[in-house]
Amino acid sequence: MTRQFKTHFKHFMIGSLAAALGASAFAIAAVAFTDFTAGTTISSTEMNTKLNALKTAVNATPITVTAQSTFFGNTFNVATVSCPAGYYATGGGIDLGNVMTMYVTSSAPTYAGIRLLGSAPTSAPDGWQASAFNTTTTLYNFTIAVICMPS
Numbered sequence: 001m002t003r004q005f006k007t008h009f010k011h012f013m014i015g016s017l018a019a020a021l022g023a024s025a026f027a028i029a030a031v032a033f034t035d036f037t038a039g040t041t042i043s044s045t046e047m048n049t050k051l052n053a054l055k056t057a058v059n060a061t062p063i064t065v066t067a068q069s070t071f072f073g074n075t076f077n078v079a080t081v082s083c084p085a086g087y088y089a090t091g092g093g094i095d096l097g098n099v100m101t102m103y104v105t106s107s108a109p110t111y112a113g114i115r116l117l118g119s120a121p122t123s124a125p126d127g128w129q130a131s132a133f134n135t136t137t138t139l140y141n142f143t144i145a146v147i148c149m150p151s
Contacts, residue, residue: 062090066145073137080110082127083148091147092128097140105131107144124151 042050065084071077083089089109096102108115109125128146 060150063087063148064145065148066143068141068143070139070141071132071134072139073134076105076131076133077142078106078129078131079142079144080113080115080127080129081144081146082110082113083146086151087126087148088124088151089127089146090125090149092130092145094130094132095143095145096132097142098134098136098138101136101138102132102134102140102142105133107131109146 063084065081067079067081069077069079081092092107092109094104094107096104106115107130108128110116110127110129111121111123111125113127115129128144130142130144132142134140
């Protein structure tokens, strides 16, 4: 295969996958076909393996895990929620029980169950931690959620 043909083939395959799977698949497809950019040959077995891995990644179903925390007035509270084993966090957030009298003080992913505070992560995020302050004397809840994908 000539270099020019490999380049055209790579762009054709990535374009075809992006069209078939949606625009979000473009980045995944580009990563899946790095063998072509190096100018090496890829067997049909390797191609099928890469396509199956791409299909699995694109078709993976996220799960959402939530936790609720209750706290008294004029207090601060923190809650953490974790992804189940075999999953990693892709996002998360906090929903306040009363947006007029409560405020978010932090909302961030956790790594090995601990919120990252200024140091580089050494693993994929595995959960979410959020905190809030209740400015009233009334008891309120807040809910935190983490969106998890299979590893």
